[in-house]
Amino acid sequence: MPQRAFFDLEKIDPDGLRRVGARLREVGFTERGVRERLGLKDLSELRFSDYPYYHKRSLRHRNDQELAIGLFLLQGIVTEEELSQLFDASARQVLREAGILVGERASRTWRSRISLYPVGEDKVFATDHRFTGHDPWLDARIPREPVMYLGADTYYLARTTLHGPIRSALDLCTGSGVHGILAAAHAERAVGVDINPRAVNFARLNAMLNDAWNAVFLEGDLFGSVGSERFDLITANPPFVPSPVYELAYRDGGPSGADVLRRIVAEIPDHLNKGGIAQVVTHVAERDGESYLDRIRRWTGGANMHLHSIRLGEEDIVDYAVAQTKRMYGERYPRYEKQLMEWVTNLRSQRFKRIVGVILTFTWNEEAPKPPWTQEDEAKPPRDTMAGELTRLFQAKKLSRGMESLSELDAMRVGVPDDLMLTERRRPTGTGFETKDFRVVFKKSRLSPELDIKPLVRDLLERVDNRSTAPQVIERLARDLGQPLSELDERCRRALLVMFERGLVTLDPVSGGSSKGEASSPRPPASDAFLSSQEDDTPAQRPGHGTIVEDVEPPARGGRTRRDTPPEE
Numbered sequence: 001m002p003q004r005a006f007f008d009l010e011k012i013d014p015d016g017l018r019r020v021g022a023r024l025r026e027v028g029f030t031e032r033g034v035r036e037r038l039g040l041k042d043l044s045e046l047r048f049s050d051y052p053y054y055h056k057r058s059l060r061h062r063n064d065q066e067l068a069i070g071l072f073l074l075q076g077i078v079t080e081e082e083l084s085q086l087f088d089a090s091a092r093q094v095l096r097e098a099g100i101l102v103g104e105r106a107s108r109t110w111r112s113r114i115s116l117y118p119v120g121e122d123k124v125f126a127t128d129h130r131f132t133g134h135d136p137w138l139d140a141r142i143p144r145e146p147v148m149y150l151g152a153d154t155y156y157l158a159r160t161t162l163h164g165p166i167r168s169a170l171d172l173c174t175g176s177g178v179h180g181i182l183a184a185a186h187a188e189r190a191v192g193v194d195i196n197p198r199a200v201n202f203a204r205l206n207a208m209l210n211d212a213w214n215a216v217f218l219e220g221d222l223f224g225s226v227g228s229e230r231f232d233l234i235t236a237n238p239p240f241v242p243s244p245v246y247e248l249a250y251r252d253g254g255p256s257g258a259d260v261l262r263r264i265v266a267e268i269p270d271h272l273n274k275g276g277i278a279q280v281v282t283h284v285a286e287r288d289g290e291s292y293l294d295r296i297r298r299w300t301g302g303a304n305m306h307l308h309s310i311r312l313g314e315e316d317i318v319d320y321a322v323a324q325t326k327r328m329y330g331e332r333y334p335r336y337e338k339q340l341m342e343w344v345t346n347l348r349s350q351r352f353k354r355i356v357g358v359i360l361t362f363t364w365n366e367e368a369p370k371p372p373w374t375q376e377d378e379a380k381p382p383r384d385t386m387a388g389e390l391t392r393l394f395q396a397k398k399l400s401r402g403m404e405s406l407s408e409l410d411a412m413r414v415g416v417p418d419d420l421m422l423t424e425r426r427r428p429t430g431t432g433f434e435t436k437d438f439r440v441v442f443k444k445s446r447l448s449p450e451l452d453i454k455p456l457v458r459d460l461l462e463r464v465d466n467r468s469t470a471p472q473v474i475e476r477l478a479r480d481l482g483q484p485l486s487e488l489d490e491r492c493r494r495a496l497l498v499m500f501e502r503g504l505v506t507l508d509p510v511s512g513g514s515s516k517g518e519a520s521s522p523r524p525p526a527s528d529a530f531l532s533s534q535e536d537d538t539p540a541q542r543p544g545h546g547t548i549v550e551d552v553e554p555p556a557r558g559g560r561t562r563r564d565t566p567p568e569e
């Protein structure tokens, strides 16, 4: 039976709680502040095994910031004096009355019943403590169905969510309410839903802490609590771990990992507004010779939607099972061995080879009768916002697919992005060298920064001079190759459009003397909030690139590099 939160929201003073949030920001309890203090590249890298080191070394000065980090993030203890240093009397009273701070009379020390995670520079989220099994005081206070800590998957989704001024946002599997509360900053109204009543309590507490007055949280099963309502933004971080057991509602996604994901994907078409965006962070199991993207598209029931995936990394199934079953403290070997084998057997029996961390984005196909596209890009797990880069990718696809005929390219000047490098790989033949393949490298971009390209793409790229129009570039190529223009023209125009979609070239209207880059950052219709108001998070003027699954003459895909472990540790 799920347990409700220990605090009573009715009795908490919202102004007092807001002041606690403000004080934490003031002392540097922010994502950057914590990262710098603990020497982490990213908060998602927090490891329990490092906690003793942090407490003893990184937090040894006991200044206000360090006290806040020790108490709220690292499950630590502060003295009565230290607590008075960190918070004034009224903040202490709010936290004590809410039951968040618990004192021990004999030792005159205080502990927190919740963990707090900073997101960005101005938000903090309360969750249950993450690490148990080493401390009886904590173990006694963690329920069977805890509210999920902010994990790598949480941060990745937050950094990839598109934000523009919208009317409504829905965050499924909201947990601490994090994505709902982040969306509330740019939506008129945000709704979060979770099946765990304790999570709903925490999400409401977090709405108070972050002054998100327009965020509401409902207890319920996915879309069941929102009737037939449609939203401009849907986010979800479902339980996605392919697991032989149902132990944790926030983790276990059934034997395939897709029990909840499949239901979400199937219902997105019924709840997403035209022009809206749905984004889901998840793990997907991959078999040899079968694309997980086909599986996901099938779950949409043939909806006329584009599907984009950012592939953040993959893990072999055995490594994955080890990571999910090992416990560092208090683990008895025979139990670990039994669990590990259960997990591996579950994955093997379904012929899964690897588990992949992805961020999926769904949008309506507004270019019908053209069929919807499916594309996968690779990226390293994002350490800061990647939403701008993703937006530009969608803009470029929309612009190129919106062209009514290839003759629209007549009036387009072709350029190459500043950060693109064309490289040639050669191999020894015994008597000399021969070209193995050609590749483009984008020095500043994070979405698929390396791509293998076909000879035609290379030939075109080599003839782009940032001044010539598309027909001029193609004429130059035909002349150099000694081929009739009529044989090359259409193929080259199609190739240029694919190259534009993938950021290999920029296209700018010649008329009006517009400068390079305008068409690469096209102005979308005003109704399309997502595509008109992203902050620019990347220096490169590149709309994006990757594997185009359905398209004409795509450049060949680059060799895959093994990335870091996907979302979970």
Ligand SMILES: C[S@@+](CC[C@H](N)C(=O)[O-])C[C@H]1O[C@@H](n2cnc3c(N)ncnc32)[C@H](O)[C@@H]1O
Binding pocket: 147, 148, 149, 150, 151, 153, 154, 172, 173, 174, 175, 176, 177, 178, 179, 193, 194, 195, 196, 199, 220, 221, 222, 236, 237, 238, 239, 240, 249, 250, 251, 260
């Ligand atoms: C991986 S956690 C995500 C928490 C939070 N959104 C985040 O990103 O940190 C998954 C959440 O889904 C909730 N959940 C599981 N099944 C659900 C369902 N059928 N309907 C609604 N929520 C569900 C769990 O209670 C848990 O809070």
